[in-house]
Amino acid sequence: MSTSNPEFTTLPRDVVTSTLSSPPFVVVDGVINIRDFGGYPSNQADSVVKPRSLFRSGEPNRITPGGIAVFRALGIKKVFDLRSDVEIAKYKTANPEVDGVQFVRSPILDIAFDPVGLAERLKLFETNEAEAFLTLYDQILRSGGRAVETVFLHLRDHPDEPCLLHCTAGKDRTGVFAALILSVLGASDEDIIKDYTLTTIGLQPALPLLAARFEKEQVYRDNRTGTINMATAKPETMRNLLDHIREKYGGVEKYLKAHTKLTENDFARIRANLLVPAQNTHL
Secondary structure (H helix, E strand, O other): OOOOOOOOOOOOHHHHHHHHOOOOEOOOOOOOOOEEOOOOEOOOOOEEEOOOOEEEEOOOOOOOHHHHHHHHHOOOOEEEEOOOHHHHHHHOOOOOOOOOOEEEEOOOOHHHHOHHHHHHHHHHHHHOHHHHHHHHHHHHHHHOHHHHHHHHHHHHHOOOOOEEEEOOOOOOHHHHHHHHHHHHOOOOHHHHHHHHHOHHHHOHHHHHHHHHHHHOOHHHHOOHHHHHHHOOOOHHHHHHHHHHHHHHHOOHHHHHHHHOOOOHHHHHHHHHHHEEEHHHOOO
């Protein structure tokens, strides 16, 4: 990738096709980067995260009728949309209507589309990608307490209603939330990192759309390198976040206690709801 004219990294088509048609990915026509983040081993008594209960994706606004049929077949009852109101209006990407599915607005990072702030963020992504991601993800943590609490209360109170989390690409805000959930459920750092980096493949079909969207805006055209770096999902990015949460907040559960009303009893109920015996799981 040239720094003078950077481009999104593309992967071999056969690798992308085979990966996207295999678990944990699910094929829902018109929805990008959608996958089940159940199935990961937990440190809780030979158990795994319950499959087909937790899903993550990018924006679903282009879902087709065939995609809707699959979406409903997955059993998803509630969708948490982490995008800002400004973002949805700007790109005209309101959620679709799907019978039997409730879409819940849980916006965070409304400041993300401030032109001056965005230009500064892209500059940091150009010069220090690791610091830029850590700064962004800490902003998500500091501003997302209410949305995090909303999602976790659903996991506590509605164990029989599978849910999906999404933002625009299903990478940053969704990735942070998925890391918090998987951590509470006892997943290892390595599996949380693995889940995060799958977005590199999950976004491959959407790269032309994302590139066209960025090309329309001067702030992105002015800093192509920063834009490309911002679109990555590297293992070290999530590893840095997990280390940061431990160092700054004392761990995920201490972060949650400080920024939400969740308690130890809530975490225990969520684990009881979403962990199943490993030997009874067929992935």
